Amino acid sequence: MKKFFRNIWRYKALIIMALPGAIWMIFFFYIPVFANVVAFKDFHIDPDGFLASLTNSPWVGFKNFEFLFSSGAAFDITRNTVLYNVGFITLNLIISIAFAIIMSELRNKKLVKVYQTMSLLPYFLSWVVISYFVYAFLAPGNKGIFNQMIMHNGGMPVNWYQEPKYWVFIILFIGVWKGIGYNSIIYFATVMGINPTYYEAAMVDGATKWQQIKNITIPQVVPLMTILTILAVGNIFRADFGLFYNVPRQSGALTPVTQVLDTYIYNGLANTGDLGMATAAALYQSVVGFILLMITNFFARRLDSDSALF
Amino acid sequence: MKKKKIASLSVRGFNRPVNFVFNIVIALFAISCVLPFLFVLAISLTKESALQQFGYSFWPREWSFYAYTFLFDQMKDKMLQSLFVTVLVTVLGTAINSTATSLYAYAISRNNFPFRRFFTIFCLITMLFSPGMIANYLVMTNLLQLKDTIWALILPMAVSPFNIIVMRTFFKRSVPDSIIESARIDGASELRIFTQIVLPLAVPGIATISLFAALGYWNDWFNALLYISNDKLIPLQYLLMKVQNNLQFLIQNAGAGSQIAGGLAALPGESARMAIVIISTLPIAISYPFFQRYFVKGLTIGGVKE
Numbered sequence: 001m002k003k004f005f006r007n008i009w010r011y012k013a014l015i016i017m018a019l020p021g022a023i024w025m026i027f028f029f030y031i032p033v034f035a036n037v038v039a040f041k042d043f044h045i046d047p048d049g050f051l052a053s054l055t056n057s058p059w060v061g062f063k064n065f066e067f068l069f070s071s072g073a074a075f076d077i078t079r080n081t082v083l084y085n086v087g088f089i090t091l092n093l094i095i096s097i098a099f100a101i102i103m104s105e106l107r108n109k110k111l112v113k114v115y116q117t118m119s120l121l122p123y124f125l126s127w128v129v130i131s132y133f134v135y136a137f138l139a140p141g142n143k144g145i146f147n148q149m150i151m152h153n154g155g156m157p158v159n160w161y162q163e164p165k166y167w168v169f170i171i172l173f174i175g176v177w178k179g180i181g182y183n184s185i186i187y188f189a190t191v192m193g194i195n196p197t198y199y200e201a202a203m204v205d206g207a208t209k210w211q212q213i214k215n216i217t218i219p220q221v222v223p224l225m226t227i228l229t230i231l232a233v234g235n236i237f238r239a240d241f242g243l244f245y246n247v248p249r250q251s252g253a254l255t256p257v258t259q260v261l262d263t264y265i266y267n268g269l270a271n272t273g274d275l276g277m278a279t280a281a282a283l284y285q286s287v288v289g290f291i292l293l294m295i296t297n298f299f300a301r302r303l304d305s306d307s308a309l310f
Numbered sequence: 311m312k313k314k315k316i317a318s319l320s321v322r323g324f325n326r327p328v329n330f331v332f333n334i335v336i337a338l339f340a341i342s343c344v345l346p347f348l349f350v351l352a353i354s355l356t357k358e359s360a361l362q363q364f365g366y367s368f369w370p371r372e373w374s375f376y377a378y379t380f381l382f383d384q385m386k387d388k389m390l391q392s393l394f395v396t397v398l399v400t401v402l403g404t405a406i407n408s409t410a411t412s413l414y415a416y417a418i419s420r421n422n423f424p425f426r427r428f429f430t431i432f433c434l435i436t437m438l439f440s441p442g443m444i445a446n447y448l449v450m451t452n453l454l455q456l457k458d459t460i461w462a463l464i465l466p467m468a469v470s471p472f473n474i475i476v477m478r479t480f481f482k483r484s485v486p487d488s489i490i491e492s493a494r495i496d497g498a499s500e501l502r503i504f505t506q507i508v509l510p511l512a513v514p515g516i517a518t519i520s521l522f523a524a525l526g527y528w529n530d531w532f533n534a535l536l537y538i539s540n541d542k543l544i545p546l547q548y549l550l551m552k553v554q555n556n557l558q559f560l561i562q563n564a565g566a567g568s569q570i571a572g573g574l575a576a577l578p579g580e581s582a583r584m585a586i587v588i589i590s591t592l593p594i595a596i597s598y599p600f601f602q603r604y605f606v607k608g609l610t611i612g613g614v615k616e
Binding site for chain 1: 328339340343347367429433439440446453469501583587599602606
């Protein structure tokens, strides 16, 4: 015990260094996690402050959760969130790796650098900016490029922002498009780091390019794939709020297809003001996500202990 | 016998026809990444009447700089205000972020720090799940009473646990224990060791996380959406969001005594909105290629387990 206090004094400099970050973590992680207790209360804001709001709001147990799940909305929204993420995880994995491998095999290395720089631009733009891009293509009437092309070929213009049926594709496409440049970087670096003698040996053995890729490149990339997929699956209940809030431009008609957990929670916060319910949804999101992370990590560790997160 | 000149002795690489095809594929994709930006630029330089009549087009049917001059003359105050907010938040936020992150990462990188394990786990837990939008909102507004202040734009992103882990790996790799030990034997204080020995060695890492932080701050609109209603505190991206449907927001309280000739109808609505997009994005679009290698480095360091 005395050693504890002695250590604090002895290493006070290092402790002070860690303090700003630690204080931030307390206020922006640990306290908010505790604040999720709001999900179990019928929460009302008390002008006396945070603690007063918490203690003065009646405890309702799981009522918020019951309401959330009985309304049927929870199922649709969760389904949307999960399906989109499954789509993103799969597409991102395939396309980013393919992109990285192709780039690594192109002959003109200078061109590869140019391609990489160009493909990174979308990552640096915010979703607000990208929603403008999308609008330039999908604007109603004769404004948007797509409609102009359709009308030019004699068709009727489509009111894109009112037609849910196209939007699964649009969202998947835009989400993947924005991320390819960025996601492929880490795969590209890994592939470039593979020992070339493997390939030389393979070529001596007469392997075709595809065989080389299948037997050398891809296995070397698998540990990285596993880690990133684990992280992604752990986040499967979490959607990219920017994408789902901005790109559909809050069009009510699209809600059945574009409403995900995060936009639902935000709606609860900004519009309906039912904080208890919104927090219940957020808590549900975090807990399930955490459980999923643990599960996928467990399986990954079973497969290959190097690939797991911890 | 004529000798055939060998262009290069590359073991890797597609054969010529396949290489050509893939080059086209990748090139098309790369162009698709840059095209929308150029498209929006073209719209902003198109005469408003042409836009009303013919809709958007990739190449301006009639050129006009009016959108930009309009913004510059009439909307200067509001846009400058937003620019000021964004720059201030970015600079302050990045400074706070890189300082707090580096200090924390350095502390937990030191093997002889007895609380190292505690602080590392304290940090790792925050990466496992998120407390949730509502909880954070409540803490910000109710507990900290920071709604509608500039700190609401800065603090949420002031520390990034992931970057802490990245920096820790970086410190462990680039600063050998022996240097630190010998400095301690020579009697230097921890602070002195950090500033005079470790920091100069850590500059690349700090540069990388600063870039990530700066990018995050510049593009942030979410915190403004949640916490800001004061007109004077609107950052650029949030301004973009507000004018997305019409220019109305920008026009309200426009600079004192501004009379827009021709009334509302003469507003270069479409082109001006696109012009704002260009103005808010140009700094990043131009500068990011120069920082690209820092981003790549940061990503690849973070992905390697220690």
